[in-house]
Amino acid sequence: MALVIETERLTLRIRDERDAGWYRELVGERGEDFPTLEDSRARLARFRDLTIETGIGALAICRRAEGDTIGYxxxxxxxxxxDEPEVAFELLQRFHGHGYATEAAQALVVAAVATGRRRLWSTVGAWNAPSLRVLEKVGFRRHHSVTDDRGEVVYLVRDLQRDRPPDSTTSTLNSR
Ligand SMILES: CC(C)(COP(=O)(O)OP(=O)(O)OC[C@H]1O[C@@H](n2cnc3c(N)ncnc32)[C@H](O)[C@@H]1OP(=O)(O)O)[C@@H](O)C(=O)NCCC(=O)NCCS
Structure with missing residues (x-):
C-alpha cells in the first residue's frame, strides 16, 4: 500500500521511531502501562520493518495545518x-470527534483498492459505537459476531470491487 497519503486535512505516512512520544501517550490512554521511550522506539522500529516487509501496516496521522501527529x-x-486485511485506527482522545478517523479510514480504503485487494475486514468490540460508526461511514457492513473472554466482537466487511474502475483486472495484488 502507499506509505504516504494526502487527504484534505491530513498526511498519512509510515509510523516509525519518531512517533515514540505520542505513541506512549496513546498506550497510556488505553489504560496499559506506559512503555518507556526506549521500548516505544524499539516497538515502532519493529512495526516499521514489518510494514516494509509485508506491504501493509500502520500510518501515522498528521494534521498538515497544525503540524502535529494525532494517532494512526x-x-x-x-x-x-x-490478502484481506483488517482496518484499524486509534487517535489520542483530545482529537476525537472531528472526523479525522473517518478521513483517514476512507483514504486507507482507497489505498487498499489500489493494491488490487477485494475485501477488507475490521473487528470491533460491540460496545465501541464511535468505531462502528466510522466503519459504517466508509462503507463497512456487519458480517457476524463472536463472543470471547473480552465480550462480543463484531466482524465487519468492506467489499472493494465496487470501487474499481470497470476495466481493471484482478491481477494487481503484486503492486502492494
Ligand atoms: C474510534 C475512533 C478512532 C474515532 O475517531 P474520531 O476521529 O473521533 O471519529 P470521527 O470523528 O471520524 O467519527 C466518529 C463518529 O462516531 C460518532 N460517535 C461518537 N461517539 C458516539 C457514541 N457514543 N455513540 C454513537 N456514535 C458516536 C460521531 O458522532 C461520529 O459520527 P458522525 O460523523 O455521524 O457524527 C476514536 O474514538 C478512538 O481512537 N477510539 C479508541 C481506539 C479505538 O477504539 N479504535 C478502534 C479499534 S479498530
Missing part, C-alpha cells in the same frame, strides 16, 4: 489475512 490508522493481518 492501519491495515493489519489481525484476525483476517494479508
Amino acid at each position: 490508522c492501519a491495515l493489519i493481518v489481525g484476525r483476517a489475512s494479508l
Whole structure:
C-alpha cells in the first residue's frame, strides 16, 4: 500500500521511531502501562520493518495545518489475512470527534483498492459505537459476531470491487 497519503486535512505516512512520544501517550490512554521511550522506539522500529516487509501496516496521522501527529490508522493481518486485511485506527482522545478517523479510514480504503485487494475486514468490540460508526461511514457492513473472554466482537466487511474502475483486472495484488 502507499506509505504516504494526502487527504484534505491530513498526511498519512509510515509510523516509525519518531512517533515514540505520542505513541506512549496513546498506550497510556488505553489504560496499559506506559512503555518507556526506549521500548516505544524499539516497538515502532519493529512495526516499521514489518510494514516494509509485508506491504501493509500502520500510518501515522498528521494534521498538515497544525503540524502535529494525532494517532494512526492501519491495515493489519489481525484476525483476517494479508490478502484481506483488517482496518484499524486509534487517535489520542483530545482529537476525537472531528472526523479525522473517518478521513483517514476512507483514504486507507482507497489505498487498499489500489493494491488490487477485494475485501477488507475490521473487528470491533460491540460496545465501541464511535468505531462502528466510522466503519459504517466508509462503507463497512456487519458480517457476524463472536463472543470471547473480552465480550462480543463484531466482524465487519468492506467489499472493494465496487470501487474499481470497470476495466481493471484482478491481477494487481503484486503492486502492494
Ligand atoms: C474510534 C475512533 C478512532 C474515532 O475517531 P474520531 O476521529 O473521533 O471519529 P470521527 O470523528 O471520524 O467519527 C466518529 C463518529 O462516531 C460518532 N460517535 C461518537 N461517539 C458516539 C457514541 N457514543 N455513540 C454513537 N456514535 C458516536 C460521531 O458522532 C461520529 O459520527 P458522525 O460523523 O455521524 O457524527 C476514536 O474514538 C478512538 O481512537 N477510539 C479508541 C481506539 C479505538 O477504539 N479504535 C478502534 C479499534 S479498530
